[in-house]
Amino acid sequence: MICKGQLELDEMVKQAQKSTINGKVANYIPALAKAERDVLAVSIFDGADLCFVAGNSEERFTLQSTSKVLTLALALMDCGEDKVFKKVGMEPTGDPFNSISKLETQIPSKPLNPMINAGALAVSSLIKGRTVEEKVQYLLAFIHKLSGNNKITYNKEVAQSEYETADLNRALAYFLKQHHIIDGDVNELIDFYTKQCAIELTCNDLARIGYVLANEGRCADGQEVIPFEIARLVKTFMVTCGMYNASGEFAIKVGIPAKSGVSGCILGAVPNRLGIGIYGPSLDEKGNSVAGMKLLELLAEHYHLSIF
Ligand code: DON
Structure with missing residues (x-):
């Protein structure tokens, strides 16, 4: 063994x-x-x-991106498969994680899977909470249970550093909003997503x-x-x-x-x-x-x- x-x-x-x-x-x-x-x-x-x-x-x-597995599990637990898979598909892309190309060629225009950035943004938009901070705390509580370590938190410097440079993810999120895959404020979603990743x-x-x-x-x-x-x-x-x-x-x-x-x-x-x-x-x-x-x-x- x-x-x-x-x-x-x-x-x-x-x-x-x-x-x-x-x-x-x-x-x-x-x-x-x-x-x-x-x-x-x-x-x-x-x-x-x-x-x-x-x-x-x-x-x-x-x-x-490892966080994408955990937000997917949480979104499925809270919203169920039908709601989650209305926003994101189940197929591998064969493209880099931050690629935008397939979003335009797919009909309907939803991200192919929840592991690429576009799909993860769609999943993150489903995490429960009235504010970004509530959502972060909700996700952290889930991670505390999974790991048995309730000291885990996010790194503010890394979150901020990504928030300031996340223009490609913002572009993906605006695209998804235009196509009604996500709603709400894009910068709030990016704020949550970058904290999740951090x-x-x-x-x-x-x-x-x-x-x-x-x-x-x-x-x-x-x-x-x-x-x-x-x-x-x-x-x-x-x-x-x-x-x-x-x-x-x-x-x-x-x-x-x-x-x-x-x-x-x-x-x-x-x-x-x-x-x-x-x-x-x-x-x-x-x-x-x-x-x-x-x-x-x-x-x-x-x-x-x-x-x-
Ligand atoms: O959204 C991003 O670009 C990063 N926060 C996460 C990307 C990532 O980890 C891709 N993985 N290999």
Whole structure:
């Protein structure tokens, strides 16, 4: 079992870490550019223990797109499938995460899936709350339950840095408003979305969240936080769209439901087995952690973690 063989695991981390030189830290959100490129940290949670930890698993990073999995689960729990999927589709795009191109060619003009930015903005517009702050607190309360850590909050500097530079996301949101996918104030939606993306946690927290998804929506103590059917649905999106236009290759090489974020994190959920949290800020051109993906490939191969 994975919790044994610490030496083998350490060796895999060392090997994966070498690939950090093949990527770059995200800089289109200025505050993310401060990250150190050669970092690689990982935590694996099996429901009983954090059974494997390497690197600085207490270092904090922001969720970025990984948050899209959590807002999707929350929106589905609150609004139901019919309402959510009226605003966002279920198909992978094969395009970069922030692409605008398919919005114009689709009829009706709704985003193809909730993992790309346009789809995530549509989902975020469904999160409950009268004000941005209420929505943020509501989402944080959900994340506290998933992770068992009620200290998690968002990083104000990262949120502000993205808010000031989020013109492409604003353009997507205005497009969606024009086509009645979202209503309300676009800047308030961007304010909420950038705070959602700036929620800050550690690999240990991420591994525990992954475990809830892996464990059909139940925490390690058996408490249901996400209904089984929604946990299943969310994991399916992680497989088909979680690594954007690298999702196909990732499914073949790794085969673990996973979601990446441009901070360099990856949330993994091995059904009925493990939650995985990875932080490695060196990214490939598609916005996925280079060393994180390499490590998942090594782990999946060695411990037969592929779901296929
Ligand atoms: O909206 C953005 O561009 C970022 N807040 C999140 C993008 C992201 O994490 C894409 N993931 N790999």
